[in-house]
Amino acid sequence: MKTLELQKIRKQLIKALDSKRYEHTQGVAYTSAALAMRYGEDIEKAELAGLLHDCAKCLDNDKKIQICKKHNIEISEAEQNNPFLLHAKVGGFLAKSKYKVDDEEIIDAILYHTTGRPGMSLLEKIVYIADYIEPGRSHSPDLDEVRRLCFTDLDEALLRILEDILVHLRESKKEIDPMTQMTYEFYKRKQSEE
Numbered sequence: 001m002k003t004l005e006l007q008k009i010r011k012q013l014i015k016a017l018d019s020k021r022y023e024h025t026q027g028v029a030y031t032s033a034a035l036a037m038r039y040g041e042d043i044e045k046a047e048l049a050g051l052l053h054d055c056a057k058c059l060d061n062d063k064k065i066q067i068c069k070k071h072n073i074e075i076s077e078a079e080q081n082n083p084f085l086l087h088a089k090v091g092g093f094l095a096k097s098k099y100k101v102d103d104e105e106i107i108d109a110i111l112y113h114t115t116g117r118p119g120m121s122l123l124e125k126i127v128y129i130a131d132y133i134e135p136g137r138s139h140s141p142d143l144d145e146v147r148r149l150c151f152t153d154l155d156e157a158l159l160r161i162l163e164d165i166l167v168h169l170r171e172s173k174k175e176i177d178p179m180t181q182m183t184y185e186f187y188k189r190k191q192s193e194e
Contacts, residue, residue: 006044009051009099017058025054027134028127035126038151042123049109049127052099056090064090078177085177088114115179116162118186125158132161140164159187 014022032050036043056064061083067090068075079085092111095101109127112120116128133147140146146164150157162184169176 006048006051009048012099013051013055016055021054021057024134024136025051027136028053028130031130031134032126035130035150035154036123039122039126039154041126045103045106045123046126046130048101049106049123050130052095052101052106053091053110053113053127053131054087055094055099055110056087059087059090061086067093076177076179078175081175082177085114088112112179115177116158116183117179118183120158120183122154125154129154129157129161132165155187155191159184159191162187 013025017025029047029050032046033043035041036046056067059067064086065075065083067073068086071093073086073089073093075086079089088111092107095107095110101107105121105123108121109124112124113127113131117124120128129150133143133150137143142164146157146160149160162180165180166176166184168174169180
């Protein structure tokens with residue numbers, strides 16, 4: 001992906017996202033690139049995946065459901081109850097159809113940036129983590145500690161973030177997507193086997 005193409009996508013995203021979401025997107029792209037440098041992932045792929053991870057976030061819920069139905073994108077029970085979660089699946093679809101991304105690793109990083117999944121690729125982990133720790137975030141009291149951990153032990157950071165998210169969802173009595181729970185259990189088991 002050339003710089004010119006990234007600039008074109010940025011211009012499109014400025015129109016597709018509200019200013020707060022665009023700023024967040026820039027932070028995730030920047031943080032994804034930084035983590036890619038640290039862990040030896042392709043920097044341009046990480047930046048592009050970070051840039052597009054929320055490309056469907058500002059679509060209203062009815063539009064997300066409509067796109068899923070029209071293009072046979074499966075809607076889970078958790079997504080049916082919380083259609084805002086569909087932005088990852090719709091984002092993966094838009095990355096291909098609107099932004100002309102044909103790299104499946106980038107598409108998967110977009111698809112799983114909200115729930116994670118067992119056996120995530122390095123790029124998927126990077127975008128998932130970057131979404132949580134980007135400079136504009138301030139949602140967690142121990143965020144500085146988590147940010148440091150992300151640059152020393154990516155898998156430990158991933159597990160810590162998954163734990164924090166599950167605790168937050170339980171405490172706020174929000175529905176937990178089963179994939180998030182499965183991802184947590186997978187990485188917890190993996191940690192105990194090491």
